[in-house]
């Protein structure tokens with residue numbers, strides 16, 4: 001599959017299923033395997049591997065949650081940058097329970113908007 005076709009999958013609600021069907025693995029699994037092969041510590045490998053499967057992670061769950069929340073926030077606020085996160089009421093309640101205020105979430109949104117071009121350039125999108 002080509003880059004453009006893969007990027008198009010990012011806005012698909014069935015991303016993980018389509019990745020499995022097309023490649024036999026999700027981006028989370030491939031990312032985790034890559035980082036493990038690169039000998040990065042489990043504090044990085046586990047959260048990447050499980051960021052879409054939080055119920056299966058025991059160690060470093062907080063970091064995995066941070067990755068999932070970051071993807072959700074990008075998904076909520078980014079109009080151009082692709083993201084596989086899902087922002088919903090549960091995510092918002094989690095953010096608020098962690099001590100963020102609605103204004104903090106709005107501020108993050110403004111920052112994402114400002115940084116979008118840098119993000120697109122960094123990832124070659």
Ligand SMILES: [Fe+2]
Nearest residue numbers: 051052071084
């Ligand atoms: Fe992801």
